[in-house]
Amino acid sequence: MQVRTMFNKIHKRYDLLNRLMSAGRDIAWRKACCKRLPKKEKAIVLDLCGGTGDFSIAYKKNENPQLCIVGDFADKMLSVAAKKDPDLKLIQMDATQIPLANNSVDIILNGFGMRNISSLDLAFNEAFRVLKQGGYFATLEFFKPEKNISKLFYEKIAPLIIPFAGMMLSKRNAYRYLVLSILNFITPKEYAAKARAAGFTLRSINALDGGLAHIILLEKK
Numbered sequence: 001m002q003v004r005t006m007f008n009k010i011h012k013r014y015d016l017l018n019r020l021m022s023a024g025r026d027i028a029w030r031k032a033c034c035k036r037l038p039k040k041e042k043a044i045v046l047d048l049c050g051g052t053g054d055f056s057i058a059y060k061k062n063e064n065p066q067l068c069i070v071g072d073f074a075d076k077m078l079s080v081a082a083k084k085d086p087d088l089k090l091i092q093m094d095a096t097q098i099p100l101a102n103n104s105v106d107i108i109l110n111g112f113g114m115r116n117i118s119s120l121d122l123a124f125n126e127a128f129r130v131l132k133q134g135g136y137f138a139t140l141e142f143f144k145p146e147k148n149i150s151k152l153f154y155e156k157i158a159p160l161i162i163p164f165a166g167m168m169l170s171k172r173n174a175y176r177y178l179v180l181s182i183l184n185f186i187t188p189k190e191y192a193a194k195a196r197a198a199g200f201t202l203r204s205i206n207a208l209d210g211g212l213a214h215i216i217l218l219e220k221k
């Protein structure tokens, strides 16, 4: 199944499943990621692969952006974001072909999105292109596990629990995909190397909850 079709199918239960499967930690992780971003007054923010808008909403809680654009190729995910906050600007877009001008965005947020993109290199090039000089790209993501605790969780525990929980509430295959996409993804260091190849400067890599998730902060210098 195509990634876009899959997210359109689970849009109604996506938020609930996020809360349940991360035991509510996804909220704390987005908040921690927003805190890591250097302050920018009246920023233009692009929430890339923004889905149901939770990252933009978390950002808006403590900052005063001029505009938050939620960009996603799954229209039904965006329709959920529209109901939550009418001030979000929703644009259906593919992260590998962002319909925004060069140097037009101050901050890019990406929560659990990059892992799903078919060409990471194209997405990095596009993110670099639309970001202004001095802008930041914050990624919150589940990377391929390296440490023992996260390896044990993603290789042994998650394949049993997550698709089952997904089946109870929604589409089992989508949550089987979630586990596989994490195990088949790259490590934080490999991700940073790809970002550097697109022109970004690495500011920091931070592990959350023993490496279950990571925040990677990049800058366009």
Ligand SMILES: C[S@@+](CC[C@H](N)C(=O)[O-])C[C@H]1O[C@@H](n2cnc3c(N)ncnc32)[C@H](O)[C@@H]1O
Residues within 6 Å of the ligand: 003, 004, 007, 018, 048, 049, 050, 051, 052, 053, 054, 055, 071, 072, 073, 074, 077, 093, 094, 095, 096, 110, 111, 112, 113, 116, 117, 118
């Ligand atoms: C796991 S959800 C994350 C949603 C949201 N960022 C969050 O923090 O909950 C991944 C989102 O990425 C979107 N996505 C995946 N590949 C994409 C692409 N190439 N272009 C745009 N959106 C994409 C999916 O439609 C989905 O809404």
